Amino acid sequence: MSSENNKILTTDGIPLEESLKxxxxxxxxxxxxxxxxxxxxxxxxxxIPIGGMFSRSIDDKLTTNMLPKTYKAMEKWxxxxxxxxxxxxxxxxxxxxxxxxxxxxKLQTQLNLEKNGFKSALKKLxxxxxxxxxxxxxxxxxxxHKRFENxxxxxxxxxxxxxxxxxxxxxAMDMYLDEDNKIVQVEEDRRMHxxxxxRTLEIAFFVTLFCFVMAYPIAHLLATIxxxxxxxxxxCVLLPFWTSLLVRTASWMILLQQQGLLNDFFVWIGLFTNExxxxxxxxxxxxxxAMTQILLPFMVLPLYSVMKTISPxxxxxxxxxxxxxxxxxxxxxxxxxxxGIGAGCLLVFxxxxxxxxxxxxxxxxxxxxxSNQIAYxxxxxxxxxxxxxxxxxxxxxxxxxxxxxxxxxxxxxxKLG
Amino acid sequence: MAxxxxxxxxxxIWHYFYLFFxxxxxxxxxxxxxxxxxLSFNAEEFLVFTDGMKRLDPDxxxxxxxxxxxxxxxxxxxxxxxxxxxxxxxxTIGSIILGTLAALGLSSRHMPYKGLIMATLISxxxxxxxxxxxxxxxxxxxxxxxxxxxxxxxxxxxxxxPFVVITVTATLSGFDHSITRAASSLGSNPFNTFxxxxxxxxxxxxxxxxxxxxxxxxxxxxxxxxxxxLDNTTIPIQMWTGLREQLSxxxxxxxxxxxxxxxxxxxxxxxxxxxxERLRGINR
Numbered sequence: 001m002s003s004e005n006n007k008i009l010t011t012d013g014i015p016l017e018e019s020l021k022x023x024x025x026x027x028x029x030x031x032x033x034x035x036x037x038x039x040x041x042x043x044x045x046x047x048i049p050i051g052g053m054f055s056r057s058i059d060d061k062l063t064t065n066m067l068p069k070t071y072k073a074m075e076k077w078x079x080x081x082x083x084x085x086x087x088x089x090x091x092x093x094x095x096x097x098x099x100x101x102x103x104x105x106k107l108q109t110q111l112n113l114e115k116n117g118f119k120s121a122l123k124k125l126x127x128x129x130x131x132x133x134x135x136x137x138x139x140x141x142x143x144x145h146k147r148f149e150n151x152x153x154x155x156x157x158x159x160x161x162x163x164x165x166x167x168x169x170x171x172a173m174d175m176y177l178d179e180d181n182k183i184v185q186v187e188e189d190r191r192m193h194x195x196x197x198x199r200t201l202e203i204a205f206f207v208t209l210f211c212f213v214m215a216y217p218i219a220h221l222l223a224t225i226x227x228x229x230x231x232x233x234x235x236c237v238l239l240p241f242w243t244s245l246l247v248r249t250a251s252w253m254i255l256l257q258q259q260g261l262l263n264d265f266f267v268w269i270g271l272f273t274n275e276x277x278x279x280x281x282x283x284x285x286x287x288x289x290a291m292t293q294i295l296l297p298f299m300v301l302p303l304y305s306v307m308k309t310i311s312p313x314x315x316x317x318x319x320x321x322x323x324x325x326x327x328x329x330x331x332x333x334x335x336x337x338x339x340g341i342g343a344g345c346l347l348v349f350x351x352x353x354x355x356x357x358x359x360x361x362x363x364x365x366x367x368x369x370x371s372n373q374i375a376y377x378x379x380x381x382x383x384x385x386x387x388x389x390x391x392x393x394x395x396x397x398x399x400x401x402x403x404x405x406x407x408x409x410x411x412x413x414x415k416l417g
Numbered sequence: 418m419a420x421x422x423x424x425x426x427x428x429x430i431w432h433y434f435y436l437f438f439x440x441x442x443x444x445x446x447x448x449x450x451x452x453x454x455x456l457s458f459n460a461e462e463f464l465v466f467t468d469g470m471k472r473l474d475p476d477x478x479x480x481x482x483x484x485x486x487x488x489x490x491x492x493x494x495x496x497x498x499x500x501x502x503x504x505x506x507x508x509t510i511g512s513i514i515l516g517t518l519a520a521l522g523l524s525s526r527h528m529p530y531k532g533l534i535m536a537t538l539i540s541x542x543x544x545x546x547x548x549x550x551x552x553x554x555x556x557x558x559x560x561x562x563x564x565x566x567x568x569x570x571x572x573x574x575x576x577x578x579p580f581v582v583i584t585v586t587a588t589l590s591g592f593d594h595s596i597t598r599a600a601s602s603l604g605s606n607p608f609n610t611f612x613x614x615x616x617x618x619x620x621x622x623x624x625x626x627x628x629x630x631x632x633x634x635x636x637x638x639x640x641x642x643x644x645x646x647l648d649n650t651t652i653p654i655q656m657w658t659g660l661r662e663q664l665s666x667x668x669x670x671x672x673x674x675x676x677x678x679x680x681x682x683x684x685x686x687x688x689x690x691x692x693x694e695r696l697r698g699i700n701r
Contacts (some may be wrong), residue, residue: 024527027525027527028527028528028529030522030525030527031522031523031525031527031528031529032522032528032529033522034518034519034521034522034525035518035519035522035523035528035534035538036522037515037518037519038515038516038518038519038538038578038582039519039534039537039538041515041574041575042537042538042541042575042578044556045553045556045571045572045575046541046549046552046553046556046575047537048556049552049553049555049556050544050548050552052552052555052556053548053551053552053555056555214442214445215442217435217438217439217442218439218442218443221435221436221439233443235683235687236443236446236447237446238683238686238687239447239450239679239680239683240446240447240450242632242679242680242682242683242686243450243675243676243679244635244636244653244656244672244675244676244679245636245638246636246638246653246656246657246660246672247450247453247656247672247675247676247679248449248450249660250453250656250660250664250668250669250672251449251450251452251453251672252449253660253664254452254453254456254464254664254669255449255452257464257664259463259464259465260464260465261452261465261466264465264466293445293446293449296442296445296446297446325428350543353545354544354545354546354547354548355545356545356546356547356639357638357639357657360661361660361661371545371547374547374548374551375547375642378551378554378643379642387551388551391547391548391551391552392548394545394548395544395545395548398543398544398545399544402536402540402543405543406532406536410532
C-alpha cells in the first residue's frame with residue numbers, strides 16, 4: 001500500500017494536512033489584513049518619508065541641473081590648468097539662462113558654499129555678461145572678475161558635477177572633501193558638530209545614570225510596601241508622566257531662574273549671597289536637572305514591574321542561609337532586577353538621545369543637543385539636506401539601541417503605567 | 418515597612434537613609450508641578466512668591482491671569498484650545514481604529530513576522546520626535562497638507578497608534594480566545610462577535626490607549642512646529658512661543674489648567690487599568 005492512501009481525509013475528501021494548511025493560510029491572511037491598514041498608513045506617511053530623507057541628504061542635482069552644458073563640456077577636463085574656451089562658452093550660455101530666469105541666486109549660494117568668494121565674482125559676471133560680445137568668452141569672463149583666472153574656482157565648479165554627494169555626512173562629522181577629493185578635518189576650533197555629538201551622548205548617558213540611581217530605590221520601595229501605600233506613591237510617579245512636557249519644563253524654568261525659587265532658597269539658607277546667585281538655567285545644569293526629572297518615570301515603571309514579581313521570600317531565604325543583607329541584596333535581589341534595569345536604561349537612553357524641547361528651552365548654548373542643531377538647520381538656515389543627513393545619523397544610532405532593546409526586552413513588553 | 422527588632426544598627430541607619438532618599442526623589446518628581454499652582458494666582462507679574470503671598474495676604478492673590486487667559490486682548494488661547502481639542506479628538510479616533518485593528522491582528526497566533534511588524538508599528542514612539550517631525554513635514558509638504566488641520570491630525574495618528582497597539586495587545590494577551598470561538602459556534606458572524614464579545618472585554622485597554630493617544634496629541638509640539646500655520650496654532654505651540662519669548666503668569670494659568678486635566682486623565686486611566694485587571698482576573 002502506498003502512503004498516499006494512508007492519509008486521513010476530511011469529509012470533502014481532501015487530505016487533512018492540506019485542508020489544515022489552507023485554513024492556516026486563511027488565518028494568516030486574515031491576521032495580516034487586520035494589521036495592513038496601519039502598516040500601509042505608516043509606510044506612506046512615515047517610513048517612506050524617512051527613506052526620502054536619505055535621498056534628500058545625498059541629493060546634489062541642484063548645480064548639476066543648473067549648469068548642464070558646462071558639465072558636459074567639463075567631462076574631459078582634467079582640472080590641472082585653466083579650462084578651454086569651449087568650457088568657458090558653455091558656462092557663459094548656462095549662466096545667461098540662469099540670469100534670464102532669475103534663478104542665479106541659488107547657484108551663487110551653492111558655489112559659494114564650495115569655495116568662498118564665489119558669490120561676488122558671480123554677481124559681477126551677472127552684470128557684465130549682458131554686454132558680452134560673441135566669441136572669445138574665456139577672455140571676457142576672465143576680465144569680468146580676476147577670480148575667474150584662478151583655476152581653483154573652476155575646480156570647485158567641477159567638484160559639484162556628480163548628482164549625488166555624501167559631503168553633508170562629512171560635514172556632520174566636521175570633515176570635508178578638499179580640492180584633491182581627500183577627506184580632511186576642519187580646523188580644531190571649528191569642530192562644533194563633533195562636540196555636539198559627544199555632548200548628546202554624554203548628557204544621555206548621565207541622565208540615564210541619574211535616573212537609574214534615583215529610580216532604583218523608589219521602584220524597590222513601591223514594590224515592597226503594602227499596596228494601599230504603593231498605589232498612592234505610584235500616582236506620584238504617574239502624575240508627571242501624564243502631565244504636559246511643556247508644563248513640566250515651565251515649572252523647571254520657574255525654579256531654576258536666576259531670580260527663581262531655588263536660588264531664593266539658596267540665598268535664604270545662606271549657601272550663596274544675593275549677588276552671586278548661580279546660573280542654573282540656560283546651560284548644561286538646566287538640561288540635566290529637567291531631563292532627569294522628566295525621564296525618571298520611564299525608568300521607574302519598568303523597574304517596578306520587574307521588582308513586583310520578585311518574591312520577598314527569596315531575600316529571606318538568602319538571609320536565613322547566612323548572607324548579610326548587603327550580600328543577599330547583591331547576590332539575590334540585584335541579579336533578578338537586571339531585566340528591568342536593561343529595559344529602563346535603554347528606554348531612557350533612547351528618549352534622552354533625541355530630546356529636543358527641554359534642551360531648547362532650558363539648555364542655552366552649552367546644553368543643546370544634536371536634535372536642536374537639526375531643528376536649527378530645518379527652520380533657520382534652511383539647509384534641509386544637512387538636517388536630513390544629521391537626522392539619519394541620529395536615527396541610525398537610535399535604531400541600533402532599539403534593536404538591542406527589542407532583543408533584550410521585546411517591544412511588546414513596553415510598560416505604560 | 419517596619420524593620421524586625423533584631424536589625425543591627427548599621428542596617429537600621431541604612432534603612433532610614435533609604436527611606437529619606439526615596440522621600441527626596443518623590444519630592445523631586447512631584448514638587449516642581451506644584452510650584453505652578455500658587456504662582457498662577459499671583460497678583461503681581463513676577464514669577465516668584467511675593468512677600469504678600471508669603472504672609473497669605475488675600476490681596477496678593479488674584480485671578481487676573483485666568484481672566485487674561487480667557488478674555489485677554491490678543492487672546493491666542495481660545496483658538497489654540499479649540500484647535501487642540503479638534504486635532505486631539507480626531508487623532509485619537511484614528512489611532513484607536515487603526516491601532517485596535519492592528520493589535521487584533523498582532524495577537525493572532527497566525528500572524529507572520531510578528532516581531533518585525535510589531536517593532537515597525539511601535540517605532541514612531543522610539544524614533545526621536547525631531548526626525549519624525551522632519552519626515553512627516555516633507556511628506557505633508559509634498560502632498561499639500563502642511564499647515565492644515567488634516568495634516569496635523571494624520572501626523573498625530575502616526576504618533577498615537579503605538580500607544581493603542583501596546584495597550585490593546587497587552588489586554589489581549591490575557592484574552593481567552595475560546596470565548597470568540599464559542600460565539601462563532603453559536604452562529605454569530607465575526608463582526609457581531611467582535612462588537613458583542615471581544616470589544617467589551619478589551620474596551621479598558623482600548624480606552625486607556627486612546628487616552629495616551631489623546632494626551633500625546635494634546636501635548637505634541639515638535640511635529641506641529643513644522644506643520645502648523647497661523648490658523649492651526651495649538652495650546653502647546655502657544656506655550657512654546659510663550660516660554661521662549663517671555664515666561665508670563667498667563668502661561669502658568671494655562672499650565673494649571675493642563676495639570677488639572679492631566680490629573681483627571683490619570684485618575685480615569687488608573688481606574689480603567691484596575692478594571693481591566695479585574696476583568697482579566699489578574700490579582701496583584
